[in-house]
């Protein structure tokens with residue numbers, strides 16, 4: 064069969080999704096060529112917010128990798144822009160002088176961010192937030208600079224601002240309206256959102272109009288129309304987007320705000336379609352993926368000659384992707400003459416829910432503080448559900464399982480459950496029936512549903528409930544350790560034990576990983592394997608994060624920091640002398656005392672690391688590791704007149720025993736000899752406070768991003784008891800926590816009482832301590848190991864000059 068030539072301009076989310084839909088319908092009808100200006104295969108733009116917020120990495124957001132293009136015989140030109148369409152000759156021209164003929168052409172050029180035409184908008188440090196390049200600019204700026212200004216308090220601006228806060232920047236959002244996200248939220252929800260974000264540390268300038276961006280080459284600040292100023296080293300413009308129509312306009316297509324298309328996504332020119340943000344349907348260019356995926360489906364059917372009713376426009380719903388804030392908005396969310404609202408406002412718990420009714424039909428909703436019902440309300444809005452038989456207020460209550468199930472039952476198979484990823488009910492049911500998925504996270508692994516904003520999770524759970532019936536146990540909902548598998552942490556650990564798995568590749572093969580592993584699962588597996596088999600497992604260095612591979616913390620200029628172990632924060636003249644000699648000999652630019660009571664040497668060159676360690680002749684302080692970091696101590700009874708216990712002695716004993724212990728996340732301890740707690744024992748993973756006749760042991764404290772006071776675990780009389788409880792507690796944490804779960808999160812998840820009930824059992828405590836001792840028996844100081852291992856030293860630390 065003679066294949067038709069199909070060209071796609073724009074290798075983004077909408078265009079490639081349309082191609083996927085076409086391939087589903089007809090694998091062999093087209094010779095496909097795709098042009099994309101960006102130098103990457105198709106990736107999930109939505110997840111850039113999560114990349115900036117530190118929840119995922121760029122390499123994990125690819126939607127279609129290069130193999131996918133190859134497998135489907137697609138010719139892909141990345142980093143190449145189509146500059147002209149000749150619709151007479153039916154060819155496209157690229158900026159790299161390619162001329163490619165087409166029988167069918169799809170334009171999916173997306174949008175361009177709107178850049179305010181301000182004086183200074185072209186200065187270094189001013190960026191949009193649209194693609195990987197912009198994300199990299201922000202990530203890099205956050206390493207060097209402190210003050211960020213985000214212009215625009217819409218979805219994009221707030222997600223960018225949250226990311227920059229996570230990166231340690233001081234962030235001010237400049238917004239033109241009196242309330243945030245005014246395109247999605249009413250006044251009440253907008254104000255509640257502002258308050259919540261202010262609590263998270265975000266600052267706001269509302270009703271502020273920027274007049275100028277000042278600075279030399281790089282931005283130094285913003286000047287407003289009222290003459291006031293704000294200092295900024297980074298400015299992010301997030302003031303909306305414009306459909307990218309330049310190419311289409313120049314090539315004779317009918318354009319308005321977007322490229323004008325009909326219900327079949329056809330433009331005014333024959334065999335030329337437009338889909339995605341660049342297209343305008345019935346006067347609307349859409350800016351969210353759900354409608355773009357709906358368009359892609361229709362386009363595919365039409366181009367493949369299948370029957371379709373055409374695209375009829377979309378009702379929109381949005382969910383802000385900022386952790387700790389639940390905001391949902393859908394449909395027509397403002398009251399008006401013919402629209403009345405129903406509201407619930409719980410000031411105490413910060414929850415606000417509103418539905419907007421036109422007659423007996425729900426046409427819109429806004430949820431703040433609790434958005435669990437969002438996807439169900441959205442489904443009702445899309446259907447125009449009649450609520451005359453329902454007690455109105457009950458619509459705002461969490462609906463029970465039965466209601467959820469019956470809603471799902473009434474959905475056709477092709478109804479989209481996850482708008483962000485375009486996953487239908489049918490695809491989820493198929494994953495449950497054919498791939499054995501039994502949890503929301505397993506479905507995420509199989510279908511990508513719930514992978515982006517997460518708003519569809521409750522509906523995915525309802526589909527599970529409906530499909531599995533009595534086999535569905537909501538309590539057994541589990542989280543897959545990453546997108547490469549559907550297995551949870553507990554299942555993986557059980558399989559490692561039951562099948563005697565010994566290395567990462569074997570785990571992946573036997574447990575049928577869907578890929579070669581990712582930055583999330585590889586370090587986790589490395590930890591679980593060592594935890595299960597401490598004496599037999601050979602650490603896979605390449606699966607560790609860079610700092611753990613190098614046994615030093617990499618700094619933003621590429622040098623390293625070195626922290627030698629100082630047990631209990633106690634040192635002596637000989638150690639200090641060696642440190643001083645090393646600082647001089649290796650010209651170390653900064654020496655700093657850390658919060659953990661030790662000395663940090665900053666600016667050490669990679670090649671010098673082994674030599675520095677050798678000259679120091681001290682053990683590694685593991686300041687880089689998921690392991691015991693420090694045991695901070697107060698001076699205690701030896702010197703302090705309030706002290707009732709010997710804090711330094713217990714601290715040194717603890718640090719010597721648990722030195723180098725690998726744990727799911729870092730562990731910090733402190734020992735204070737009286738309740739004044741000078742070593743801040745209440746905010747450590749394990750903290751000891753001296754009392755008359757013994758010690759109080761506090762656990763689960765944290766002084767970092769999520770501050771948490773420790774819970775009293777036990778009171779003990781002697782140092783030996785304190786050591787025994789600590790060993791058992793730490794081992795139980797090691798055996799049951801998820802990799803990268805701090806003790807503060809773990810104790811909240813499993814419950815203090817549960818941990819106490821485990822440790823109350825003397826035999827269990829002895830068993831845990833025996834496992835702990837086995838683990839500690841194989842510990843060797845990594846610095847000393849590397850100094851003696853010429854091969855590793857050469858591979859890791861010698862810079863090869865070319």
Ligand SMILES: Cc1cc2nc3c(=O)[nH]c(=O)nc-3n(C[C@H](O)[C@H](O)[C@H](O)COP(=O)(O)OP(=O)(O)OC[C@H]3O[C@@H](n4cnc5c(N)ncnc54)[C@H](O)[C@@H]3O)c2cc1C
Pocket residue numbers: 072073074075076077078098099100101108109110111112143144145146171172173174192193194219307310338339340341349350351352353355382384483515516
């Ligand atoms: C940070 C961020 C977070 C977001 N979060 C959400 C969310 O939570 N939910 C949601 O629904 N939506 C979200 N969006 C919006 C969503 O990403 C877009 O609606 C979607 O990506 C649009 O898809 P598209 O294919 O139309 O355009 P794009 O994904 O922009 O793809 C267009 C591609 O075409 C390329 N191109 C343009 N012109 C040419 C040419 N002449 N030749 C070759 N290539 C060309 C562009 O470089 C681009 O790669 C978010 C957007 C951003 C930036």
Ligand SMILES: NC(=O)c1ccc[n+]([C@@H]2O[C@H](COP(=O)([O-])OP(=O)(O)OC[C@H]3O[C@@H](n4cnc5c(N)ncnc54)[C@H](O)[C@@H]3O)[C@@H](O)[C@H]2O)c1
Pocket residue numbers: 179214215216217218219220222237238239240243244245246271272273301302303304349350351381382383384516
């Ligand atoms: N979670 C999500 O669904 C999500 C996340 C990010 C982006 N997006 C999409 O990406 C696109 C871009 O997002 P966006 O937030 O830039 O667009 P937007 O149009 O939704 O919001 C832009 C905001 O900037 C404000 N603004 C306009 N001019 C301004 C000025 N001079 N000074 C200060 N503020 C000004 C507007 O009042 C508006 O609230 C949208 O289509 C959006 O839907 C969606």
Ligand code: SF4
Pocket residue numbers: 697698699700703704705706707710735736737738739740741742
């Ligand atoms: S915690 Fe108590 S014993 Fe320790 S230094 Fe402070 S006051 Fe003294």
Ligand code: FES
Pocket residue numbers: 480481482483484512513514515516517518519520
């Ligand atoms: S709707 Fe956003 S992840 Fe499913």
